[in-house]
Amino acid sequence: VELNEKNGGRHQSFVIENEDLVRANTINELQVR
Numbered sequence: 001v002e003l004n005e006k007n008g009g010r011h012q013s014f015v016i017e018n019e020d021l022v023r024a025n026t027i028n029e030l031q032v033r
Contacts, residue, residue, distance in 0.1 A: 001013065001014055001015075001016055
């Protein structure tokens with residue numbers, strides 16, 4: 001997974017293993033400032 005800032009220079013990338021996806025919980029509401 002790679003995240004990029006819109007109109008910016010910051011970015012972050014990380015690896016998600018299948019085990020992480022299997023144990024993941026659903027986020028019904030996400031609040032971003």
